[in-house]
Amino acid sequence: MIVKERTKPLILFKLDSLLERIPSNSFKKANIQSDRAKFNAGFNGEKSLDYHLADLSDENHYIFHDLRLPRDKLQKLYFQIDSLIITPKYCLLIEVKNLIGNLYFDHQFNQVIRTRNGIEEAFPDPIIQVEFQAACFKDWLASHKILNIPIFYLVVVTNIHSVIRTSPNYKTSLNKIVRGKDLIRAIHKLNTMNNNRCFSQKDIKKLSKRLIKNNKQSDINVLKQYDISTEELTTGVICPYCGTLPMKRVMRNWICLSCSQKNAYAHIKAINDYALLLNTEAKNASLRNFLHVQSATSMYKLLRAMDLKSTGSRKAATYTLPLPK
Ligand SMILES: [Zn+2]
Structure with missing residues (x-):
């Protein structure tokens, strides 16, 4: 069963807002569009993996999509898991690769060479990536006093048209690469191979709560990222x-x-853009400036109608703007 759904990543909302708000002739636009395409393909x-996992709706498979957990107590470093499945007998980390083209997993140089329309491009080896995530997850579990649970990992290639090849010495990692359609079979194999029950349902529920509590979505300042003032x-x-x-703004x-x-609610999108690109906290004056609203009272009424959290008196209030989900 799915404990944590996959939702549109915050970075995609941010890049969509940014693309709408930088001038169409900006030379930075092409770079942002290309990054947006990459995030969207990922x-x-x-999402296509979620379709394959839909069959695991029983009480023995707790599925968490898109987790980002702290690697240290200071919460400065994080690691990300595309999908995590917790069962009473083991944990399984899944790294998803949605590369279009033919893929050659090169063991010697820890890379994947993708050939598409005659052009070769190198990507980091996803096995190395997911191995690292598994090591981080093991440490995270240990920091929560959870030890001795077997941790497995798989790389799932979701593009059905990709031809997959591996270098001759890739043998040990070969069974860690599966196609989307074979994922359920690989999970059933793990279920049969592992007989020791390490977690009770109560343990899993407790761990689920901790995972959700510790999950923190990545929040990148895109203006800084693309050097945009x-x-x-x-x-x-x-x-x-x-x-x-x-x-x-005319007559409400x-x-x-x-x-x-005419539209009565068009300002909501602009306030979302402000939160995504500039700040999730704002005062009446800065929002008035961004939305081109002349009157402080009109702006106050618009914000009050949105029922936002605020601190301070009416005139000096600071509003907390929600991020889209
Ligand atoms: Zn129009």
């Missing part, structure tokens, strides 16, 4: 019909000066 690959962002409310900005409505359409 997310789609992971606040001034480079185009501000104002974006028209949901034609994408033009800024819309004009947003009006598009380009297509003349």
